[in-house]
Amino acid sequence: MIVFLSDGREQEVGQRLYEEVTTRGVDARYISLEDKDIRPCLGCSSCSGSTFRRCVQKDGMEDVLHSVADCDAWLIITPVHFGGLSSTAKCVQERMVPLGDPRYYVRKGELVKGMGKGSQAFYLVGVKDHCSQKEKEVFHSLHRENVRIMNCPGQAFVVEKQPEEETIRKIVEVLLHDEK
């Protein structure tokens, strides 16, 4: 299953990607983040220790964690804010820690952590019109660091608010190609 986590306040790209994937008969779930009550991470480290794999905060995040725990790939689709995620999308990404492997590994000579299953791909789709080259580079480099530290595959894309059908198809083909 592919899970779409989308902050749809400023974009419909998430919805369009999800529809393109389901049209092809692929199992997927769309979760709109802007409708959920998800509070920021408290940085208490409880989920990797005394309440392992469980967050001390009980809110809309439980549903998201259940879906992502069982998926083959997950995406965050977000407006690009200052070369990164929107605060809504970033808040959800930070709350993924209960799914992670709390151990450390060495990859390419550096310390990394890992996601539970190890192979779950993580994609990041940023949406912004007339996004500068500099801002695109920051966004891509953020995702590069994300997959490096989570020790997982995945890609990042930056698209316009109203992308061509061709752009949507291309992203979906990357998702489905990687999933095979």
Added chain:
Amino acid sequence: MTKNKESLLLINASPRLKGTSVMLLHRIQRVTGGELVHLYQGEITAVLEKMKSAEKIVISGPCYVNSYPSRVVHLLEEAKQSEMGENQKLYGVINGGMPYVHTHKSGIDSLELFAEQCGFTWMGGFVLGGGAMLDGRALEKHLSSKKVVPAFDAFTQHILEGEPSPDVLYTQAQTPPGIVMTHVFARLLSFLVTRKLKKQGLHPSDKYPCVR
């Protein structure tokens, strides 16, 4: 050298009130003075109001998933909607657990983009790797304290004088651990976390939701 008289606001962007982010701000404040506020205490609007009247602002926060916490992004989103930035200088500090600059650098890049988009004058940042293990203790306890302490104090001087601070200041002060130490760290940290979980009858590879 003339003393820079601009008003200074120090923003602690960590939910922890005694962690490394605030320790670094106290270290700056001892030299520069200025007001320290906690982003996680009270309403964001109170911090926004203080930002409007400050001539120099320093945001210091932890690195969550390779950038500042979402509450910082929220603050910046709100700041973009309000009238501010003109003749205001912005500095950023970010600290994270991994002993590498690149892991945390996106936070500083993001702050620079915010400054550009909102008319602030971007003055530079300081990325501190291996900061989480300090857990609020003095910078002198940092693994590379010999290089990091003078570099951070030079950064503080730049804030005091209202001058730009170049990235080389922190990039040159930090050398990643060698391959042997890296493996030692990985083994040691994994051993500690595994032992802690075993005491609860659990194992790191237990699947979510992991009910006892």
